[in-house]
Amino acid sequence: MxxxxxxxxxxxxxxxxxxxxxxxxxxxxxxxxxxxxxxxxxxxxxxxxxxxxxxxxxxxxxxxPPATSSEVLLAISFDDIASVDTILDAAAAFDGTPDINAKQDYGWMYSRSFADPDGHVWECMWMDMAAASEQEVIS
Known part of the structure:
Protein backbone atom coordinates (compact mmCIF):
# COMPACT_ATOMS: atom_id res chain seq x y z
CA MET A 1 0.00 0.00 0.00
CA PRO A 65 -10.42 26.32 16.78
CA PRO A 66 -12.51 29.29 15.65
CA ALA A 67 -12.52 30.05 11.93
CA THR A 68 -10.39 33.13 12.62
CA SER A 69 -7.40 31.11 13.85
CA SER A 70 -4.93 28.86 12.06
CA GLU A 71 -3.86 25.55 13.50
CA VAL A 72 -2.20 24.33 10.30
CA LEU A 73 -1.39 25.63 6.83
CA LEU A 74 -2.05 22.92 4.26
CA ALA A 75 0.02 23.21 1.08
CA ILE A 76 -0.66 21.56 -2.27
CA SER A 77 1.38 21.80 -5.45
CA PHE A 78 0.31 22.56 -8.99
CA ASP A 79 1.86 22.05 -12.42
CA ASP A 80 1.82 25.73 -13.36
CA ILE A 81 1.03 29.25 -12.15
CA ALA A 82 -2.26 29.40 -14.09
CA SER A 83 -3.57 26.41 -12.10
CA VAL A 84 -2.74 28.17 -8.84
CA ASP A 85 -4.69 31.23 -9.94
CA THR A 86 -7.59 29.08 -11.18
CA ILE A 87 -8.09 27.33 -7.83
CA LEU A 88 -8.00 30.70 -6.04
CA ASP A 89 -10.71 31.99 -8.39
CA ALA A 90 -12.82 28.90 -7.69
CA ALA A 91 -12.31 29.24 -3.94
CA ALA A 92 -13.48 32.87 -4.08
CA ALA A 93 -16.55 31.94 -6.13
CA PHE A 94 -17.65 29.36 -3.54
CA ASP A 95 -17.45 31.36 -0.27
CA GLY A 96 -13.73 30.89 0.30
CA THR A 97 -11.45 33.79 1.17
CA PRO A 98 -8.75 34.26 -1.49
CA ASP A 99 -5.28 35.56 -0.65
CA ILE A 100 -5.75 35.12 3.10
CA ASN A 101 -1.94 35.47 3.20
CA ALA A 102 0.19 37.60 0.90
CA LYS A 103 0.89 36.21 -2.57
CA GLN A 104 4.52 35.14 -3.06
CA ASP A 105 6.27 35.27 -6.43
CA TYR A 106 9.99 34.54 -6.52
CA GLY A 107 10.08 33.73 -10.23
CA TRP A 108 11.02 30.10 -9.56
CA MET A 109 8.26 29.68 -6.95
CA TYR A 110 4.74 31.13 -6.85
CA SER A 111 2.14 30.69 -4.14
CA ARG A 112 -1.22 32.00 -3.07
CA SER A 113 -3.46 30.89 -0.24
CA PHE A 114 -7.15 30.76 0.56
CA ALA A 115 -9.36 29.92 3.51
CA ASP A 116 -12.27 27.55 2.99
CA PRO A 117 -15.71 28.52 4.39
CA ASP A 118 -14.70 27.04 7.78
CA GLY A 119 -11.44 29.00 7.91
CA HIS A 120 -9.04 26.15 7.03
CA VAL A 121 -6.08 27.70 5.19
CA TRP A 122 -4.64 26.15 2.04
CA GLU A 123 -1.49 27.30 0.27
CA CYS A 124 -1.41 26.58 -3.45
CA MET A 125 2.03 26.62 -4.99
CA TRP A 126 4.01 26.03 -8.15
CA MET A 127 7.77 25.56 -8.13
CA ASP A 128 10.39 25.12 -10.84
CA MET A 129 12.42 22.42 -9.07
CA ALA A 130 15.48 22.87 -11.30
CA ALA A 131 15.59 26.60 -10.59
CA ALA A 132 14.78 26.02 -6.90
CA SER A 133 17.91 23.94 -6.44
CA GLU A 134 19.96 26.97 -7.46
CA GLN A 135 18.31 29.29 -4.91
CA GLU A 136 19.35 30.16 -1.40
CA VAL A 137 17.06 29.21 1.45
CA ILE A 138 14.19 31.69 1.89
CA SER A 139 13.98 33.14 5.36
Whole structure:
Protein backbone atom coordinates (compact mmCIF):
# COMPACT_ATOMS: atom_id res chain seq x y z
CA MET A 1 0.00 0.00 0.00
CA UNK A 2 1.42 3.44 -0.91
CA UNK A 3 1.91 6.06 1.79
CA UNK A 4 -1.14 8.29 1.93
CA UNK A 5 -2.25 11.29 3.95
CA UNK A 6 -5.75 11.81 5.30
CA UNK A 7 -6.33 15.38 6.44
CA UNK A 8 -9.30 15.59 8.81
CA UNK A 9 -11.13 18.92 8.96
CA UNK A 10 -14.10 19.88 11.14
CA UNK A 11 -16.85 21.65 9.16
CA UNK A 12 -20.02 23.42 10.22
CA UNK A 13 -22.07 22.50 7.13
CA UNK A 14 -21.06 19.21 5.50
CA UNK A 15 -23.01 19.72 2.25
CA UNK A 16 -21.63 23.25 1.79
CA UNK A 17 -18.09 22.04 2.50
CA UNK A 18 -18.47 19.17 0.00
CA UNK A 19 -19.71 21.58 -2.68
CA UNK A 20 -16.79 23.92 -1.97
CA UNK A 21 -14.16 21.19 -2.25
CA UNK A 22 -15.75 19.78 -5.41
CA UNK A 23 -15.73 23.29 -6.91
CA UNK A 24 -11.99 23.63 -6.35
CA UNK A 25 -11.16 20.26 -7.90
CA UNK A 26 -11.54 17.54 -5.26
CA UNK A 27 -13.65 14.47 -6.03
CA UNK A 28 -15.96 12.81 -3.54
CA UNK A 29 -15.44 9.16 -2.66
CA UNK A 30 -18.95 7.99 -1.77
CA UNK A 31 -17.60 4.78 -0.23
CA UNK A 32 -16.35 6.81 2.74
CA UNK A 33 -19.10 9.44 2.83
CA UNK A 34 -22.26 9.57 4.93
CA UNK A 35 -24.28 12.25 6.74
CA UNK A 36 -21.43 12.85 9.25
CA UNK A 37 -18.34 12.75 7.03
CA UNK A 38 -17.20 13.07 3.43
CA UNK A 39 -14.04 11.77 1.84
CA UNK A 40 -12.73 14.26 -0.71
CA UNK A 41 -9.94 13.03 -2.98
CA UNK A 42 -7.14 15.29 -4.24
CA UNK A 43 -4.88 12.56 -5.63
CA UNK A 44 -4.14 8.86 -5.27
CA UNK A 45 -2.34 9.64 -2.02
CA UNK A 46 -4.06 12.76 -0.62
CA UNK A 47 -7.53 12.72 0.94
CA UNK A 48 -9.46 15.29 2.96
CA UNK A 49 -12.02 13.99 5.41
CA UNK A 50 -14.68 16.61 6.09
CA UNK A 51 -16.22 15.87 9.47
CA UNK A 52 -19.27 17.37 11.15
CA UNK A 53 -18.45 18.80 14.56
CA UNK A 54 -20.19 15.87 16.26
CA UNK A 55 -18.15 13.38 14.22
CA UNK A 56 -14.94 15.36 14.89
CA UNK A 57 -15.55 15.08 18.63
CA UNK A 58 -15.48 11.26 18.38
CA UNK A 59 -11.79 11.55 17.41
CA UNK A 60 -10.62 14.17 19.91
CA UNK A 61 -11.87 16.10 22.91
CA UNK A 62 -9.67 19.09 22.03
CA UNK A 63 -11.67 22.19 21.11
CA UNK A 64 -12.31 23.09 17.51
CA PRO A 65 -10.42 26.32 16.78
CA PRO A 66 -12.51 29.29 15.65
CA ALA A 67 -12.52 30.05 11.93
CA THR A 68 -10.39 33.13 12.62
CA SER A 69 -7.40 31.11 13.85
CA SER A 70 -4.93 28.86 12.06
CA GLU A 71 -3.86 25.55 13.50
CA VAL A 72 -2.20 24.33 10.30
CA LEU A 73 -1.39 25.63 6.83
CA LEU A 74 -2.05 22.92 4.26
CA ALA A 75 0.02 23.21 1.08
CA ILE A 76 -0.66 21.56 -2.27
CA SER A 77 1.38 21.80 -5.45
CA PHE A 78 0.31 22.56 -8.99
CA ASP A 79 1.86 22.05 -12.42
CA ASP A 80 1.82 25.73 -13.36
CA ILE A 81 1.03 29.25 -12.15
CA ALA A 82 -2.26 29.40 -14.09
CA SER A 83 -3.57 26.41 -12.10
CA VAL A 84 -2.74 28.17 -8.84
CA ASP A 85 -4.69 31.23 -9.94
CA THR A 86 -7.59 29.08 -11.18
CA ILE A 87 -8.09 27.33 -7.83
CA LEU A 88 -8.00 30.70 -6.04
CA ASP A 89 -10.71 31.99 -8.39
CA ALA A 90 -12.82 28.90 -7.69
CA ALA A 91 -12.31 29.24 -3.94
CA ALA A 92 -13.48 32.87 -4.08
CA ALA A 93 -16.55 31.94 -6.13
CA PHE A 94 -17.65 29.36 -3.54
CA ASP A 95 -17.45 31.36 -0.27
CA GLY A 96 -13.73 30.89 0.30
CA THR A 97 -11.45 33.79 1.17
CA PRO A 98 -8.75 34.26 -1.49
CA ASP A 99 -5.28 35.56 -0.65
CA ILE A 100 -5.75 35.12 3.10
CA ASN A 101 -1.94 35.47 3.20
CA ALA A 102 0.19 37.60 0.90
CA LYS A 103 0.89 36.21 -2.57
CA GLN A 104 4.52 35.14 -3.06
CA ASP A 105 6.27 35.27 -6.43
CA TYR A 106 9.99 34.54 -6.52
CA GLY A 107 10.08 33.73 -10.23
CA TRP A 108 11.02 30.10 -9.56
CA MET A 109 8.26 29.68 -6.95
CA TYR A 110 4.74 31.13 -6.85
CA SER A 111 2.14 30.69 -4.14
CA ARG A 112 -1.22 32.00 -3.07
CA SER A 113 -3.46 30.89 -0.24
CA PHE A 114 -7.15 30.76 0.56
CA ALA A 115 -9.36 29.92 3.51
CA ASP A 116 -12.27 27.55 2.99
CA PRO A 117 -15.71 28.52 4.39
CA ASP A 118 -14.70 27.04 7.78
CA GLY A 119 -11.44 29.00 7.91
CA HIS A 120 -9.04 26.15 7.03
CA VAL A 121 -6.08 27.70 5.19
CA TRP A 122 -4.64 26.15 2.04
CA GLU A 123 -1.49 27.30 0.27
CA CYS A 124 -1.41 26.58 -3.45
CA MET A 125 2.03 26.62 -4.99
CA TRP A 126 4.01 26.03 -8.15
CA MET A 127 7.77 25.56 -8.13
CA ASP A 128 10.39 25.12 -10.84
CA MET A 129 12.42 22.42 -9.07
CA ALA A 130 15.48 22.87 -11.30
CA ALA A 131 15.59 26.60 -10.59
CA ALA A 132 14.78 26.02 -6.90
CA SER A 133 17.91 23.94 -6.44
CA GLU A 134 19.96 26.97 -7.46
CA GLN A 135 18.31 29.29 -4.91
CA GLU A 136 19.35 30.16 -1.40
CA VAL A 137 17.06 29.21 1.45
CA ILE A 138 14.19 31.69 1.89
CA SER A 139 13.98 33.14 5.36
Missing amino acids: PKMIFVNLPVTDLQKAMAFYQAIGFENNPQFTDDTAACMVWSEAIFVMLLTHDKWRTFTKRPI
